[in-house]
Amino acid sequence: MADIPDLTDPRYLEEIGWFLYYEKYRRDQFGGSYEAERVAYSRLLLAEVADHLGRDVSWVEGKTVVSLGCGCTGDLAAFPAAVKIAIDPLLYAYQQLGMLVRAETGSRTVYLSLGAENLPLLDDFADLVICRNALDHMPDPAVALKEIWRVLNQDGALFVSVDIGGEPTPDEPTVFSVESLRALLREHFDVVSLADHHPPHSAGRLHSVRAVARKKPGARQRLDKHAILRAYEERLPPSVGSAAAGGVDGGGKP
DSSP: OOOOOOTTSHHHHHHHHHHHHHHHHOOOSSOSOHHHHHHHHHHHHHHHHHHHHTOOGGGGBTOEEEEESOTTSOTTTTOOBSEEEEEOTTHHHHHHTTOOOOOSSSSOEEEEOSOSSSOOOOTTOEEEEEEESOGGGSSOHHHHHHHHHHHEEEEEEEEEEEEESSOOOSSOOOOOOHHHHHHHHTTTEEEEEEEEEEOOSSTTOOEEEEEEEEEOOOOOOOOOHHHHHHHHHHHSOHHHHHHHHTTOOTTOOO
16 A cells, blocks of 8 residues: 655655645636646646647647656646556655546546656656656656666657756755756767756756657667576476477466
């Protein structure tokens, strides 16, 4: 069962408290309910991602999209994707607080309450990974980027939006410069574009950047099918092995 984080830890209190504070006091840009506002922000994110990819928003139709560090903002609510997966270590807490946002279009969003360091997704799974205002919230973003490289397919794209400068905080422990972000991305990706000097996501940061990256080809760990079969056959009793060699399934498997 998923755990409720220790909210005496400033790292978690800052994250969850910000959304609760925003819901109560600062929901004034679009009007309506908090959920309606989050869906409106999702539409803006969809348009922004599509623009940086040089695509129409309809490009995501039929695609598999993963959002890392989604918070309770309903990042993917307006995305018309076939598969939508939102990942954040605090999602279980947001669910208990009644703050998750339902999908407006596309498939239902699958929420995974866990970190980005060990994604429960297969290789080459995603067409698009979105990491919006999340890398600087991670203690070791290099680990997350390696996982993103693994789950992103060869023709897929990574969209990153991250703050630059400032000082480390409990919930934003990693401070980036434009140069350090570019260098980190280049370990596993080719940086297609990087747009600087956007307004910061968080107070105390200088500005933010938007980057689009494509995965570099790289070696993967591959299982040897024949070696596994040989190892299994060596464990079979001689009579079973003889029966199998003669075309009879002596192992009792269908």
